[in-house]
Amino acid sequence: QQPVQSPQAVILREGEDAVINCSSSKALYSVHWYRQKHGEAPVFLMILLKGGEQKGHEKISASFNEKKQQSSLYLTASQLSYSGTYFCGTRWGLLGAGGTSYGKLTFGQGTILTVHP
């Protein structure tokens, strides 16, 4: 089942902050965040595994709340280069032998982020 992202679109001015949420109706093993520029391939930002850890990547960070089956992506002091569509991908896969997840990714519908000067 496809995770639900909110909001569908965000418009910011440079320097402003934004939060993008990703919710699932199923228990999650991991949440992946990707950013896609128009006409280009999605690019991996970060992954969060079960455990509720928060990760950071420059001024972009994310959290994972297992109990709520939800992840949030935080973009602080936004830059023009942050513009694009952000996708979360969720995995429900079980740990296999050797600790490897075998589940496939299911992506949300995307959140369009536009940053203006």
Place this chain on the structure above:
Amino acid sequence: DADVTQTPRNRITKTGKRIMLECSQTKGHDRMYWYRQDPGLGLQLIYYSFDVKDINKGEISDGYSVSRQAQAKFSLSLESAIPNQTALYFCATQGRIQETQYFGPGTRLLVL
């Protein structure tokens, strides 16, 4: 050189034609995926393969078939193209113990 390549990058075809989209990777990854992207619908999984002898249907496999010719090559075929298969198609790869998926540049397909 790009790690994941797709050919062709753009393709126009007519209804009823058979076409093949190809994906090659030099990352040495076992797992490969085909996704379709339509505006506002995100990425939908068509087929995936965890190794050369393993092929699995995704969410929207009807009208598509795949072939895993080698670890590095994964092809997607539309046996008889129809206009609602017009979309952007992405191939992705993933390592055996790695969670991250790496996407190719995409193939933009127009079916008239």
